[in-house]
Amino acid sequence: MIPEILIITMLVLFALDAPIAVAILGASVLAIIVQGGFPLMVVVQKMFGGVNSFPLMAVPLFMFTGVIMEKGGSSKRIIDFANALVGWMPGGLAAVTIVSAMFFAGISGSAAADAAAVGAVLIPAMKRSGYDSGFAAAVQASGGSIGVIIPPSIPMIIFGFLTGASVGRLFAGGIIPGILIGASLIGVASFISWKKGYGATRGFAWGDVWETFKKAVWALGTPIIILGGILFGVFTATESAAVAVAYSLFLGMGLYKKIRFRDLSSLFTQAAITSSLVMFIISTASVFSWIAAMEDMPAKLAGGLLSVSANPIILLLCVNMVLLIAGAFVETTAALILLVPTIVTMQPALGIDLTHLGVIVVTNLAIGMLTPPMGICLIVSGSISGDSIMAVSRRVLPFLAMLIADLLLISFYPPLTMWLAEMIK
Secondary structure, rough: OOHHHHHHHHHHHHHHHOOHHHHHHHHHHHHHHHOOOOOHHHHHHHHHHHOOOOHHHHEEEEEEEEHHHHOOOHHHHHHHHHHHHHOOOOOOOHHHHHHHHHHHHHHHHOOHHHHHHHHHHHHHHHHHHHOOOOHHHHHHHHHHHHHOOHHHHHHHHHHHHOOOHHHHHHHHHHHHHHHHHHHHHHHHHHHHHHHHHHOOOOOOHHHHHHHHHHHHHHHHHHHHHHHHHHOOOOOOHHHHHHHHHHHHHHHHHHHHOOHHHHHHHHHHHHHHHHHHHHHHHHHHHHHHHHHHHHHHHHHHHHHHHHHOOHHHHHHHHHHHHHHHHHHHHHOOHHHHHHHHHHHHOOOOHHHHOOHHHHHHHHHHHHOOOOOOOOHHHHHHHHOOHHHHHHHHHHHHHHHHHHHEEEEEEEEOOOOOHHHHHHHOO
């Protein structure tokens, strides 16, 4: 009875357009009241315990890094470097948008931050250059989704927190899939741009590449410090986030001189507001997960999926389908906390490494960021371009098709994920 109350109440609150955290918390509180075996104080205790974690400290720190890099002038230097690299291609600005998103993904760990930081500059630039507004937003939304695959990745940190998987191995496992996805999205954007007659922004010249690289080299050092420190065992993911904050402050205040002391309070506030949304969802979902564990819901759901087939390929396709559907309707953090306990129970039957499973889960949810109604990248990009979610959704379909093809390749060809992960084992 309790599982039914939990699920039905949450779905009803979703249908009433309640915020994700409120829907999860409301369903959990009602389930506890109906059960009657625990005081409501346990809700507060579980919410606090759900976020009282050293690994989760990396979430606000990486978000703060992204805010500082955007304000501190690093974003423009990275975009100029990306323009020198790929601006010569058909639809040069579209290719620049995706490459810039890939670079910025190595800094912020958040798809929404990635889409907002790059989109604020390049969506208006594409529109001024004659690009269709919906296509410009679709390109940015697609590129923004890479923000949770190329490390550092906040969803990977949460997956590691939930499962005990090595965050360093997850980060290493996401590098090649992230590059693959970025390259394939550039291919789609360039093909569409060629058909529509969107031209290059500039010719290719090694001199331009070198000059823009020299200006961007300090900004590009941020992902190198983060990933290098983790992969070589110098510091943990959380420690790397703290180092990234210090380094980005050095760039913004010391080297580029774009940030002053009086700006810090607004930057702290901006990062705190963004981080609090994610942490509030994690805290409420922790209550939901505790009740679900008491009712043995993950094992029951896993048993239902396992009854479909004993074939690992069929099972992995089912897992991908469940995650794709969930990603379209549930916010990424909530989807992780609600579904990962069930999926991890199925790991032995799937016959894949936990790191590989983590990258598959995060890739699915990244695709969910491009699908309405909960596609956060669609929402952010559409708000910048002035287009409705449905208008952007129609333009994003070719990119979605390519992302699903990439997902199948990542799912069924483990070396893409495991080669680098095994190197740091």
